[in-house]
Amino acid sequence: MQSMRDNNKLNASPVFTTISYTLVGLIALICLIPFIVLVAGSFSSETSVLRDGYWFWPRELSLDAYQFIFRYPGDVLQAYKVSLIITVVGTAVSLFISSMTAYVLCRKELKYRNGLTFFLFFTTLFSGGLAPFYIWISKNLHMQNTYLVLILAPMFNVMYILILRAFIQGSVPEPLIESAKIDGAGDLRIFLQMVLPLTKPALASIGVFTALAYWNDWWTAMMFTSKESLVPLQYLLYKMLSSINLTGAMAQHIQAADQPKETFKLAMTVIATGPVVLVFPFVQRYFVSGITIGAVKG
Amino acid sequence: MSVNAEASNRVVAAPASGAKSRKKGLFSELKRNRVLYAMFIPIAVYFIIFAYIPMAGIIMAFKDFNYRDGIFGSPWNGFANFEYFFKSGKAFLVTRNTIIYNVIFLTCYTVFSILAAVFISEITRKWFKKISQTMMFLPYFISWVTVSAFVYNFLNYEYGIVNKMLAHFSIAPLDIYSNTSYWYFLLPFLYVWKWVGYGSVLYLAAIVGIDQEVYEAATIDGATRFQKITRITLPLLKPTMIILILLGLGRIMRGEFDMFYQLIGNNGTLMDATDIIDTLAFRSLVGSADFGMASAVGVYQSVLTLIIILTANWLVRRYDKDQALF
Numbered sequence: 001m002q003s004m005r006d007n008n009k010l011n012a013s014p015v016f017t018t019i020s021y022t023l024v025g026l027i028a029l030i031c032l033i034p035f036i037v038l039v040a041g042s043f044s045s046e047t048s049v050l051r052d053g054y055w056f057w058p059r060e061l062s063l064d065a066y067q068f069i070f071r072y073p074g075d076v077l078q079a080y081k082v083s084l085i086i087t088v089v090g091t092a093v094s095l096f097i098s099s100m101t102a103y104v105l106c107r108k109e110l111k112y113r114n115g116l117t118f119f120l121f122f123t124t125l126f127s128g129g130l131a132p133f134y135i136w137i138s139k140n141l142h143m144q145n146t147y148l149v150l151i152l153a154p155m156f157n158v159m160y161i162l163i164l165r166a167f168i169q170g171s172v173p174e175p176l177i178e179s180a181k182i183d184g185a186g187d188l189r190i191f192l193q194m195v196l197p198l199t200k201p202a203l204a205s206i207g208v209f210t211a212l213a214y215w216n217d218w219w220t221a222m223m224f225t226s227k228e229s230l231v232p233l234q235y236l237l238y239k240m241l242s243s244i245n246l247t248g249a250m251a252q253h254i255q256a257a258d259q260p261k262e263t264f265k266l267a268m269t270v271i272a273t274g275p276v277v278l279v280f281p282f283v284q285r286y287f288v289s290g291i292t293i294g295a296v297k298g
Numbered sequence: 299m300s301v302n303a304e305a306s307n308r309v310v311a312a313p314a315s316g317a318k319s320r321k322k323g324l325f326s327e328l329k330r331n332r333v334l335y336a337m338f339i340p341i342a343v344y345f346i347i348f349a350y351i352p353m354a355g356i357i358m359a360f361k362d363f364n365y366r367d368g369i370f371g372s373p374w375n376g377f378a379n380f381e382y383f384f385k386s387g388k389a390f391l392v393t394r395n396t397i398i399y400n401v402i403f404l405t406c407y408t409v410f411s412i413l414a415a416v417f418i419s420e421i422t423r424k425w426f427k428k429i430s431q432t433m434m435f436l437p438y439f440i441s442w443v444t445v446s447a448f449v450y451n452f453l454n455y456e457y458g459i460v461n462k463m464l465a466h467f468s469i470a471p472l473d474i475y476s477n478t479s480y481w482y483f484l485l486p487f488l489y490v491w492k493w494v495g496y497g498s499v500l501y502l503a504a505i506v507g508i509d510q511e512v513y514e515a516a517t518i519d520g521a522t523r524f525q526k527i528t529r530i531t532l533p534l535l536k537p538t539m540i541i542l543i544l545l546g547l548g549r550i551m552r553g554e555f556d557m558f559y560q561l562i563g564n565n566g567t568l569m570d571a572t573d574i575i576d577t578l579a580f581r582s583l584v585g586s587a588d589f590g591m592a593s594a595v596g597v598y599q600s601v602l603t604l605i606i607i608l609t610a611n612w613l614v615r616r617y618d619k620d621q622a623l624f
Binding site: 013016017019020021023024025027028029030031032034035037038041049050052053054055056097098100101103104107109110111112116118119120121123125126127128129130131132133134135136137139140141152153155156161186187188191212215216217218219223234235237238241242262265266269272273276277280281284287288291292 | 327330331333334335337338340341342344345347348349350351352353354355356358359363365368369410413414417418420421426427429430431432433434435436437439440441443444446447448450451452454456457458459461462491494495496499500503522523524555556560563576579580583584589592593595596597599600603604607608623624
């Protein structure tokens with residue numbers, strides 16, 4: 001590895017190396033700076049923001065915004081709870097059923113295998129549009145204001161199922177399944193005890209994407225819930241940023257003259273985004289391998 | 299359905315013996331692989347409920363919908379909803395916006411992803427590569443809600459960093475939220491900002507896949523690094539690029555709802571320049587409860603999307619059969 005790199009350097013031009021490092025560094029910096037400004041703003045005092053505006057670092061350090069949020073933490077904690085429940089339950093169920101489906105779709109003895117694949121795939125090509133979906137879910141199924149709709153509506157992604165199928169085809173040898181069948185194992189058992197453990201790398205990647213989609217989903221909540229106890233974190237953030245209405249406990253106190261209105265929004269954003277940014281470095285490699293698995297097979 | 303299958307099966311299998319015909323039938327297939335089919339039931343039920351039944355709800359676009367009678371009970375009104383949609387002048391506007399923005403997004407995304415990937419692959423220091431890539435992924439992980447907080451942070455008229463910096467140089471502050479021209483630049487910028495990490499990984503995978511010997515041979519022939527990029531890397535990235543662009547074109551009628559809704563919302567001044575099909579469908583449904591408009595827009599988008607995806611896939615298939623979606 002090292003020698004290959006050195007080889008590459010044989011006729012390295014210092015100018016070109018400088019350009020590469022500068023450009024990549026610059027793009028990376030542009031990606032990072034908004035996060036710094038956000039955190040800096042949230043730790044600034046309200047008066048300094050009102051006077052001098054936001055800046056890259058806090059001009060007057062202050063915890064007021066956070067203290068204000070945690071004085072009445074009811075809404076935020078509830079939103080955390082909702083987001084966690086949805087993400088954990090949704091991801092687990094989605095991964096299990098997606099991989100089970102993927103296993104079914106790669107069994108060659110299944111005569112209607114292609115038909116079943118198309119049954120799933122067609123949903124990515126065509127839809128009835130937003131209006132019938134909304135009316136069907138809320139008027140006919142009466143699923144509004146339930147955990148069920150928050151978990152079910154964003155649950156499956158057909159592309160992930162197809163990626164899992166490709167992965168199973170590539171990493172679980174057919175003779176292994178055949179011999180397990182000869183030994184008398186049923187399909188469910190083969191799936192649970194053989195395929196599932198062998199699919200772990202792909203499950204980790206798809207799991208990261210699925211969990212991220214749940215955590216960042218505010219749309220489902222906006223469409224189908226009106227109860228404050230069912231507001232997930234991102235939707236709470238949206239509501240607070242657009243400051244149409246502050247919910248619950250906070251609403252009664254926000255009128256107070258000392259409320260840090262500007263920095264409050266930023267502190268709220270930090271609190272809602274923090275977990276994702278903190279967890280992200282640990283799951284980054286699953287994320288990268290997930291993109292490349294998907295790229296290999298359209 | 300099952301009766302039909304049985305009947306056709308009988309016709310096909312007529313000359314063969316009875317036992318053999320059984321084996322090929324729908325029922326025997328279902329019976330033989332019953333566990334596998336049972337394992338497919340959960341997903342089948344899900345997609346019937348969350349995709350196929352709403353798909354049947356497409357008839358709503360041809361009805362004068364009212365809440366009391368529901369989708370299936372409301373009276374028909376032919377193409378009145380579509381007439382209304384097209385005569386409102388919105389159809390042309392949102393179609394134009396959706397296509398223009400998506401073409402700009404796709405172009406910028408492709409250019410910057412390739413650029414980032416090429417230069418990342420030139421970087422030999424591992425720690426630098428790792429840290430800069432981590433930083434580039436960060437935006438992908440946050441929601442558009444959070445991005446809207448960033449935008450507020452930077453572009454807010456009174457307290458935003460941009461205006462504060464301009465004030466340093468005694469330049470008049472920009473009123474970005476009431477001027478459409480900034481957004482033609484801003485939206486593509488934010489789109490690239492959010493997706494460049496993701497896109498660069500895609501192209502980086504293609505670059506890593508290039509045979510190292512080609513570069514070594516070029517080195518021996520005295521090629522400079524710049525020449526290696528323009529003569530080897532970029533030409534070899536072309537297949538990946540063409541496929542990704544064609545697949546991207548397939549989604550050209552599907553707007554980035556999250557982005558447009560979070561960043562612009564119901565801002566009236568920006569509406570004409572930034573209204574896309576998805577935001578119009580949403581606003582007609584949730585904002586004004588204009589079911590005729592909402593469902594007509596939805597069907598219009600679905601049909602166009604289907605046609606475009608089929609075309610894009612046909613092109614992909616012609617170019618490289620293995621990469622086609624179907």
